[in-house]
Amino acid sequence: MDALLLQFINGLDKGSAYALIALGLTLIFGTLGVVNFAHGALFMLGAFCAVTFSKILSIAQITIDPTKTDFLGNPLKVKTPYIEVWFGDFGTALLDWSVPLSIAMAIPVMILIGITMERGLIKHFYNRPHADQILVTFGLAIVIQEIIKAFFGANPIPQAAPQAFFGSMDIGVMIGFAQDTIIYPYWRLIYFAFSVSIIAGVFAFLRFTTFGMVVRAGMADRETVGLLGINIDRRFTIMFGVAAAVAGLAGVMYTPINPPNYQMGMDFLVLSFVVVVVGGMGSLPGAVLAGFLLGVLESFASMPEIKNFFAGVGLPAIDQIIIYLVAVIVLLVRPRGLLGKAGIMED
Amino acid sequence: MAKYNDKRTLLIFAIIVLLAPVLLAPTGAAYPDLMQRFAIYGIFAIGFNILFGLTGYLSFGHAAFLGVGSYAAVWMFKLLTMNIIPALILAVVMAGIFSLIIGYISLRRSGIYFSILTLAFAQMSYNMAYSVLTPLTNGETGLQLRLDDPRILDAAPPEGTLPSTNFFGLEMKEVFWNPTFLGYELQFNYGFYVSALLLILSFYIAMRIFRSPFGMMLRAIKTNQTRLNYTGISSRPYTLAAFVISGMFAGLAGGLLATMDPLAGAERMQWTVGGEVVLMVVLGGLGTLTGPILGAVFIKYLENILSKINEVVLQGWFAFLPGWTEGFVVAIVYPFVGKGWHLTLGALFMIVVIFLPGGLVDGSKRIGKLFRRIAKREA
Amino acid sequence: MGILEVSNVNKHFGGLHALNNVDLNIDKGSLHAIIGPNGAGKSTFLNCLIGKLKPDTGSVLFEGQAVLGKKPHQINQLGISRVFQTPEIFTEMTVLENVMIPCYAHRDGAFKINAFARVSKDSEIRDQAEHVLNDMGMNGKLNMRGGALSRGDKRRLEMAMCLVQEPKLLLLDEPTAGMARADTNDTINLLKHISESRGITMVIIEHDMHVVFSLATTISVLAQGAIIAEDTPENIKGHPKVREAYLGEAEV
Numbered sequence: 001m002d003a004l005l006l007q008f009i010n011g012l013d014k015g016s017a018y019a020l021i022a023l024g025l026t027l028i029f030g031t032l033g034v035v036n037f038a039h040g041a042l043f044m045l046g047a048f049c050a051v052t053f054s055k056i057l058s059i060a061q062i063t064i065d066p067t068k069t070d071f072l073g074n075p076l077k078v079k080t081p082y083i084e085v086w087f088g089d090f091g092t093a094l095l096d097w098s099v100p101l102s103i104a105m106a107i108p109v110m111i112l113i114g115i116t117m118e119r120g121l122i123k124h125f126y127n128r129p130h131a132d133q134i135l136v137t138f139g140l141a142i143v144i145q146e147i148i149k150a151f152f153g154a155n156p157i158p159q160a161a162p163q164a165f166f167g168s169m170d171i172g173v174m175i176g177f178a179q180d181t182i183i184y185p186y187w188r189l190i191y192f193a194f195s196v197s198i199i200a201g202v203f204a205f206l207r208f209t210t211f212g213m214v215v216r217a218g219m220a221d222r223e224t225v226g227l228l229g230i231n232i233d234r235r236f237t238i239m240f241g242v243a244a245a246v247a248g249l250a251g252v253m254y255t256p257i258n259p260p261n262y263q264m265g266m267d268f269l270v271l272s273f274v275v276v277v278v279g280g281m282g283s284l285p286g287a288v289l290a291g292f293l294l295g296v297l298e299s300f301a302s303m304p305e306i307k308n309f310f311a312g313v314g315l316p317a318i319d320q321i322i323i324y325l326v327a328v329i330v331l332l333v334r335p336r337g338l339l340g341k342a343g344i345m346e347d
Numbered sequence: 348m349a350k351y352n353d354k355r356t357l358l359i360f361a362i363i364v365l366l367a368p369v370l371l372a373p374t375g376a377a378y379p380d381l382m383q384r385f386a387i388y389g390i391f392a393i394g395f396n397i398l399f400g401l402t403g404y405l406s407f408g409h410a411a412f413l414g415v416g417s418y419a420a421v422w423m424f425k426l427l428t429m430n431i432i433p434a435l436i437l438a439v440v441m442a443g444i445f446s447l448i449i450g451y452i453s454l455r456r457s458g459i460y461f462s463i464l465t466l467a468f469a470q471m472s473y474n475m476a477y478s479v480l481t482p483l484t485n486g487e488t489g490l491q492l493r494l495d496d497p498r499i500l501d502a503a504p505p506e507g508t509l510p511s512t513n514f515f516g517l518e519m520k521e522v523f524w525n526p527t528f529l530g531y532e533l534q535f536n537y538g539f540y541v542s543a544l545l546l547i548l549s550f551y552i553a554m555r556i557f558r559s560p561f562g563m564m565l566r567a568i569k570t571n572q573t574r575l576n577y578t579g580i581s582s583r584p585y586t587l588a589a590f591v592i593s594g595m596f597a598g599l600a601g602g603l604l605a606t607m608d609p610l611a612g613a614e615r616m617q618w619t620v621g622g623e624v625v626l627m628v629v630l631g632g633l634g635t636l637t638g639p640i641l642g643a644v645f646i647k648y649l650e651n652i653l654s655k656i657n658e659v660v661l662q663g664w665f666a667f668l669p670g671w672t673e674g675f676v677v678a679i680v681y682p683f684v685g686k687g688w689h690l691t692l693g694a695l696f697m698i699v700v701i702f703l704p705g706g707l708v709d710g711s712k713r714i715g716k717l718f719r720r721i722a723k724r725e726a
Numbered sequence: 727m728g729i730l731e732v733s734n735v736n737k738h739f740g741g742l743h744a745l746n747n748v749d750l751n752i753d754k755g756s757l758h759a760i761i762g763p764n765g766a767g768k769s770t771f772l773n774c775l776i777g778k779l780k781p782d783t784g785s786v787l788f789e790g791q792a793v794l795g796k797k798p799h800q801i802n803q804l805g806i807s808r809v810f811q812t813p814e815i816f817t818e819m820t821v822l823e824n825v826m827i828p829c830y831a832h833r834d835g836a837f838k839i840n841a842f843a844r845v846s847k848d849s850e851i852r853d854q855a856e857h858v859l860n861d862m863g864m865n866g867k868l869n870m871r872g873g874a875l876s877r878g879d880k881r882r883l884e885m886a887m888c889l890v891q892e893p894k895l896l897l898l899d900e901p902t903a904g905m906a907r908a909d910t911n912d913t914i915n916l917l918k919h920i921s922e923s924r925g926i927t928m929v930i931i932e933h934d935m936h937v938v939f940s941l942a943t944t945i946s947v948l949a950q951g952a953i954i955a956e957d958t959p960e961n962i963k964g965h966p967k968v969r970e971a972y973l974g975e976a977e978v
Contacts, residue, residue: 131405132700132704134405136701138625139693139697142689142692142693142696143694145693146689150682150690270470273463273466277460316478316481318479320477324467324468324471327467555842555844558845559840560848561838561841561843563826563827563830563845564827566819567816567819570817571815571816571817573814574815574887575827576802577776577798577807578828579802579803579831579891580827580831580837584837588839
């Protein structure tokens with residue numbers, strides 16, 4: 001029982017990332033009717049916002065400490081980040097908190113990137129065939145990816161969570177299991193909570209604001225809303241910015257869990273597509289639900305008992321393909337996905 | 348209906364391909380390994396074009412069939428014989444079976460859904476090859492020849508050496524003629540000519556499909572599926588047939604890659620490889636006969652020259668520039684070459700999709716028209 | 727016994743009773759028009775006939791064979807062709823190719839891989855296609871791209887694509903919608919010509935009374951999902967129920 005619970009919560013953080021990316025994909029697909037193959041790149045860009053931010057913060061003053069020498073016998077060069085030179089302990093704390101703080105930078109940057117992408121490129125593809133939309137966003141994803149590689153190199157760049165969140169929480173003890181049976185790193189817990197609040201924020205935004213109401217109406221019937229004299233295009237552009245920001249934030253906060261590299265976007269993109277298909281193309285709650293479900297499922301499939309069972313029938317490492325298998329089954333049995341509207345994908 | 352001069356096109360194409368070691372000499376691309384890659388990826392792209400170019404179904408999953416072809420071929424090398432014929436046959440057959448299964452499921456949807464499904468299948472196949480089916484694929488390391496492989500049809504090779512792939516005794520790697528021509532040292536090897544003959548055969552098959560009623564139905568699917576259905580045609584078997592045919596071409600290409608170098612790894616199945624063949628076909632000219640081959644050659648050539656350029660080479664090129672401008676220009680160009688050549692590829696691809704949806708073939712036609720117009724004005 | 731027998735068809739959309747016990751008999755060789763005010767259920771009815779919608783109850787028999795539940799291509803293979811409101815043609819292909827495709831479908835059935843036959847050498851198919859196009863007055867445009875044709879020519883092309891299959895029944899969904907008067911008259915003459923020269927049964931769904939009264943041999947009037955009258959054009963004009971439901975709003 002405790003083992004099951006452990007796998008369940010282990011799946012939540014990956015599920016959160018899937019849910020956030022799938023949410024953005026669905027927002028863009030629902031409002032603009034475009035499948036954005038560059039959406040994974042936005043997730044990756046978010047992660048590199050965090051990297052950039054911490055690089056900026058740790059720009060260092062180099063001083064020479066004459067009392068010490070390095071291993072070659074030269075006087076030792078000491079790097080002290082300017083921010084520590086200027087602000088002392090407060091500066092150190094800022095550095096420590098660079099990942100969460102980089103959110104402040106990531107939001108405007110990602111919104112700007114999203115809006116530029118939509119106005120500069122995707123706008124011109126609304127009336128082109130779907131294949132062209134896929135191709136051009138695919139090309140864009142390659143370009144973004146390679147630019148990041150040119151600037152940051154191909155190796156993953158580890159980012160640390162604030163020290164306050166090092167270590168794990170013993171959830172098992174809290175709910176009456178033995179010690180050390182269910183432990184969960186603090187940062188993953190934060191990631192989960194953060195994702196849930198962003199998802200709640202997006203839903204609240206769509207539900208309770210006039211802006212959101214118009215966007216939802218536009219998702220249902222773009223032409224009619226346009227006829228009402230509402231500038232739906234501008235709102236959709238902003239929605240694209242919001243979707244980019246959601247993907248970016250998912251990326252920022254994911255950096256301590258998984259060191260970012262330039263290819264991470266593509267890996268998550270493929271899985272997020274699967275999530276969207278399982279959840280139901282165009283359904284926002286579906287995307288979120290399927291994201292968490294598949295994350296948890298993947299986690300369960302990686303349990304030794306289950307892995308061994310499938311290894312016995314000739315399928316070791318079932319956790320690597322379980323998501324795809326589920327997607328195929330869902331597609332054959334219920335093509336519209338879990339919460340998709342009737343008619344979608346059923347022709 | 349337009350008159351096609353197919354015999355002439357085929358003849359010219361065959362002559363160009365067979366003379367490639369001579370014709371490519373001035374470009375520096377005339378060494379066997381690269382030319383063989385041109386031919387193999389040409390076959391891959393020709394096949395892919397039958398699906399994407401004719402029916403408009405955009406698959407991101409064809410790398411899986413390339414990989415299946417490679418694995419199948421290497422298994423034949425391990426178990427049966429180093430002769431490439433059984434290996435290529437099994438590669439095509441296995442890729443055909445795989446594409447039938449994947450196609451049957453994916454083609455229940457169309458448009459973007461189909462693309463997403465094939466993408467998911469490609470990633471799934473990659474994961475299967477990488478970890479799930481390790482007994483068959485040897486996981487991360489990849490499938491390789493071993494000294495203790497049975498190879499039941501072959502005589503045992505000399506102690507401690509691995510046999511090489513051959514066509515009834517003609518070794519693929521062997522350079523059979525090495526003349527000097529106009530100052531260029533030319534290399535003719537068997538491996539290239541095997542691939543070249545299969546490329547010509549593939550081109551011929553594609554040409555026949557393009558001109559056949561079957562090909563006409565495939566084009567009709569791209570143009571208007573509603574009308575086709577109300578015309579009494581069931582489009583799914585046609586798309587499935589096109590999918591399987593293109594999968595078999597991919598399998599052949601994968602098998603040929605294994606004849607060059609008898610090993611197969613999971614990275615060959617990664618969907619980025621499937622993305623690359625999309626680039627080739629779109630860059631060359633979607634739905635045209637020669638475009639995909641042009642695209643394949645173009646991309647493989649670009650990869651070859653760009654990835655060799657490093658900072659030192661660039662500094663040599665721009666040494667004539669004064670002072671800091673040299674460093675500046677080198678810094679700008681550097682991300683596009685060497686290890687970063689994918690950036691050039693991505694940018695080029697976007698430019699083609701945005702400004703030249705017809706690809707290189709269409710672009711050259713347009714330029715030709717422009718010149719003719721200018722010439723007319725001047726006359 | 728008619729060629730097409732519709733009996734007791736009902737269709738609900740939520741609370742809306744879109745089709746209410748529709749019975750209809752189409753006689754062989756007739757030119758049967760179905761008219762009705764907006765929202766009367768004409769499109770729903772047509773969609774039920776061609777398998778796009780599945781009615782809640784009822785049956786549709788074509789020459790004694792059930793039509794409901796069949797896929798569009800199967801319905802076509804029975805001998806039913808369809809003309810759309812906006813012409814559905816293969817815009818990226820030549821006019822001749824457009825007509826050759828239905829020719830092949832008629833000859834080879836729903837699926838056949840003949841990847842090594844040459845279209846250019848198939849003179850039988852080609853002659854058939856050219857013959858029909860000639861009949862439609864399009865012989866000068868064989869090599870034009872379908873998408874480049876004028877609207878009237880697209881309609882002719884679509885007709886040619888249907889006729890080359892020698893259908894037993896031709897369904898027409900508002901074939902003159904959005905056309906200028908000259909084009910409309912052109913289409914009327916075309917349909918008359920087809921009906922007289924080939925004797926194909928036609929069912930025409932139409933809004934334009936001018937078209938209906940110049941063509942139809944029989945008219946059924948659909949109002950609020952039910953057939954309220956069925957008669958010759960002359961009698962329909964004077965029918966009190968029809969006047970009440972329909973002609974009050976339109977000028978005849």
